[in-house]
Amino acid sequence: MSLADAAVPTAAMPSGSATHAAAPTRVRGAWGRLLRSELRLVFGRRRNIALLVGLACVPLLLGTVLFVTRDSALGGQGPGFISRVTENGLFLVVAALFMCLPFLLPLTTGIASGDAIAGEAQAGTLRYLLAVPVSRARLLGIKALATLAYVACAVLAIAVVAFVVGAVMFGVGDVTLLSGTTVPVADGVLRIAGVAAYVALSLTGLVAVGLFLSTLTEVPVGAMAGTVVVAIVSAVLDTLPQLAVIHPGLLTHHWLDFAEFLRLEVGWGVLGQGLAVQAAWVAVFGALAWSRFTTADVTS
Amino acid sequence: MATTLPARQTPHATGRAGSAEPVHRADVAVDAASGMLTGVDLAVRTAGLTKRFRSGQVAVDGIDLEVPRGSVYGFLGPNGSGKTTTIRMLLGLVGPTDGRAWLLGEPMPDAAARVLPRVGVLVEGPAFQPYLSGAANLARLDAADATADPRTSRRRTGDALERVGLAAAARKPYRQYSLGMKQRLGLAAALLRPRDLLVLDEPTNGLDPQGTREVRHLVRELADAGTTVLVSSHLLTEIEQVCSHIGIMSRGRLLAQGERSVLTDARPARVVVTTTVADADRAAAVLGSLGLVDVVRDGAVLEAALGTPPETVSAALVGAGVPLLGLEVRRPSLEQLFVTLTGEGFDVAR
Structure with a gap:
């Protein structure tokens, strides 16, 4: 290491000559500065970018498969919205989100939220951030915002790529709704945007769960896996009729309600219920994460 | 040490x-x-x-x-x-x-x-x-x-x-x-x-x-x-x-x-006196007469707890005709302080 020979330059910077300096004052825009730094960290990380690229490939692959098979006997088959894609490219957005929702999006959410605190703890950078100092509540808030931004970006990546691929391969026209009514293309695009927004908001509860798990451990993979397990268990419980009584409160129960946007009369009440459940999960697990993180000993 | x-x-x-x-x-x-x-x-x-x-x-x-x-x-x-x-x-x-x-x-x-x-x-x-x-x-x-x-x-x-x-x-x-x-x-x-x-x-x-x-x-x-x-x-x-x-x-x-x-x-210093083997006994007697305790003899080298100023020791030895080849005052090091306080070596893990 050639640097070992480097002499320490003297007086390169003003040193701590003020022995009784007044308490430093807060600079305006400090929140924004840290948030920008956090976003750069999250979106600059190669793993996170690769994940976004992977998600963006889903509509590309799906579109290609449907395009190649559209004139064969298999054309027009498939669950839900997939059969409609060849008629109208806009439906590729819905179909791609529908395919990613059970596993890929929870996985993405788990990775981003599970890493938030536990990743810093594992790297040891958490103690240095807190000693800067960053208040724990503020750090948790910044981490939550950056995670939400990343998850929103993941949904957006799927939706935008699906929109482009759908438009190029199948064209975009007036949208035939679930009830059979046709609405103009501008209305259709708005409805599809509503679907994407609802899907993104549906993941906020899971973000809160992931953040909470992330405050419990110094092993980010554990928090990530735990978050995915929560989503899967919720989906499994949702299929058991014996547990019907708890279904409305389950994290994943309302996830597929985005279909409301494809009805002639959008069921705002149903959508509101879904968002209310997410808000409840955010409130409970956000509070748990806060109480845990603001009191825990940082020994990492 | x-x-x-x-x-x-x-x-x-x-x-x-x-x-x-x-x-x-x-x-x-x-x-x-x-x-x-x-x-x-x-x-x-x-x-x-x-x-x-x-x-x-x-x-x-x-x-x-x-x-x-x-x-x-x-x-x-x-x-x-x-x-x-x-x-x-x-x-x-x-x-x-x-x-x-x-x-x-x-x-x-x-x-x-x-x-x-x-x-x-x-x-x-x-x-x-x-x-x-x-x-x-x-x-x-x-x-x-x-x-x-x-x-x-x-x-x-x-x-x-x-x-x-x-x-x-x-x-x-x-x-x-x-x-x-x-x-x-x-x-x-x-x-x-x-x-x-x-x-x-x-x-x-x-x-x-x-x-x-x-x-x-x-x-x-x-x-x-x-x-x-x-x-x-x-x-x-x-x-x-x-x-x-x-x-x-x-x-x-x-x-x-x-x-x-x-x-x-706060720890007692020690004085180390080097003389010839033949004169070591006489030197030990001089140190004893000065009231120094804990005198340890090793051939021509004597060691004692320093209870008086070192110049008194050297003057007394020279005055008694003991050939004084060396006189050293050993201040206790931090390491010694540590060992005496903890009763263990410094680099001992818990």
């Missing part, structure tokens, strides 16, 4: 330590008492600070740390003696089970937002984002500081890197740094802005002898500029030379603290 120390000094020393009355420098104690209750004249103060982990292990057992402003305080003790847990409590990372702590006269952790921007820290080794460069890592820490001026961020990170000799590697990813470079980046982070207090936990870990010398140089330079430095180490000799004050921890207890010279002078 440690093994040659007369064993019977140990009961005396442990008795002293066991009396739960650490060696205090009087004027510091007065400062603490006459100042406000928060100890405004002390850069770091703790009162009965205790940490009991959930496992039941008492990592820190009621210590009263007193680090005067402007001092370089060597916080010494073997690995696992509770130094790092103490430092973590000072910084508000770990909550004490009992007792209180003040940094720069303000209570911790309540005043963390006001105090910690004035405190540079290196805790238990450097830790940074592996994928970011050294400069980007410092920029991130600076962005996290709500009281740092973003307009001067670039200049300050550059200066800090320059100061620790990392300017040439500023753009390299952190994970490609050697251990010594990582340690330097940790020091650079502590120097991101002018500080009133530096808390450096094992700052020489992983550094080569040249790097260790540079850290000592840096600490002395900062102290000369008025910064208080609390520096912990399990390697006594590495920081002994720069410390004005010493605190010795073992098994969670603060066994002694105070001004370094006062601490070491």
